[in-house]
Amino acid sequence: MSVLLLNDDDVRTRLDAATAVRAVRGALLAAHEGALHAPPRIHADLGDGRLVFTAGRLCSEELFGFRAYDTLVGAEQLVAVWGSDDGRLRAVVHGDELGARRTGAIGAVAVDAAARPGEIRLGLVGAGTQAWAQLWAIRAVRRVREVAVAARRPERAQAFARRAAGELEVRVRAVRTVEEAVRDHDVVVVATNSDVPVLDADWITPGTHVTTLGPKTVARHEVPASLADRAHVLLTDSLAQATGYAEPHILPTDRLVDLGAVLAKAARGRTDPEQITVFCSVGLAGTDVAVAAALCEEVRRSA
Template sequence: MRARLDAGTAVAAVRRALLAHHRRELSAPARLAAPVGDRDLVFTAGADAGGARHGFRAYDTRGGEQLVAVWDSARGALLAVVHGQELGPRRTGAIGAVAVDALARPDAARLGVIGAGTQAYAQLWALAQVRKPAEVTVFARRSDRLAAFVARVRAELGLAAVAARTAEAAVRGQDVVITATTSRSPVLEADWIAPGTHISTLGTKLRTGSEIPPELIARADVIVTDSRAQTAAYGPEHLVDPAAAVELGAVLAGEAPGRASAGQLTLFSSVGLAGTEVAVAAELVPRA
């Protein structure tokens, strides 16, 4: 994965998949979870409407390696199997990059990030292909992880990353804010986010626990998600009402409103459109 998948390829594959889903050319049902002991085994599946290929991703809720399998639908041949911990976050990062490109102000240059894990890195890895922020300010609770993360972003991605001493310092006054944490309590306050900001949230967004405050969702002028079906599958406990959200594919196609003015606060709720893992994995087949 690290050797063969570049961010540009991942972003392009995800963009095509989002548009195909909007045109009903990609079947992408909400994820399925099978209880197995003290964990769930989760499956996400996708298939081209034209029948070219189909596949699934499987992972368990306790962590560990994931498995993605891709078939040639016409021949029934297994084209590729991808395992490990790289594909999922990079696919999610590519979705996030497409969302920022579609929803942030054209002049957005300052980026604030809360989180210093794999998902946060993948967001920046992909974003650098579509927007080159002038400065990236990062906060994480563990200072050692924060320092290592900032150094890696500067060395590997060439982004001007700096560490913030507080979460507020990382996000206040920024043009784009990304939260990529496992927190079940808000990592920022709604009034830290200025009008005109775009915010992407990757973590938990339930009434029983959320990485962002409900007030921030209520303030958003435009709410976008990559999958309304997956958002609805979370049930009434999810903070984002699927009826109030538009799908990113529809925004990309110009058939749903995205940002309409510089002063709007836009929010992208990332839930993981099924089938996008298969789309990215399929790009690796010719390279292998």
């Protein structure tokens, strides 16, 4: 079996959202059941930056691998997958698309588990790669009735709306303010790099599910700490990673519930349509390997 070498173009054209969501859901459940071994991130100091590794072993899939990325120059990322049955290298995926779409798939699983049932009105804060991946993946779990997007630069929100109409056939409305993107929406995704809150907790309507992707420590956070006071359920994809930051988390970690446990019905998520739920995405280690393996299967199947 030859080793697959895949790049961003392969990810864009060969990985569909349903496949990514299915792979991530399986990994989250495996983590809860103890069948995904995912140790804490490893940081290698390179002077002005670091090389960071996340690794995971999916026991039931007989796979293991790692993801490597840097904080030095913003180099393209690398994901490698081996078979634990024969020790052979299966695939290497390089570029940035796999990581973003993996994060999008995790967010979609959280929406499916915690948002109110049925079609949704989606509000996006941020119009970059992460916001795009969230919309791409959420469409695999819910019918999206309408989308409003706000960005620091209005032209980026407008470009996002045009791209969504052309590539995803989704009608997206570019709005002028974050408040317009947040109020009266079933699901809100905050995908920014802001060091300070970009929204007011009072803008979140009862019944809304919120996903936060950006900075989340007391020193840097894109959502206000007061959001936790309004939320009935706080979720994360990895309790170990959420509690392992060098700086304290902006959300109370003793209230964080493991998303995998909710999927397995071992923990409670939303219990009332008027509750506010918040998902803090940290990127469970090993999910990159799961998505890369699923992509590998799709490529081999269609060969």
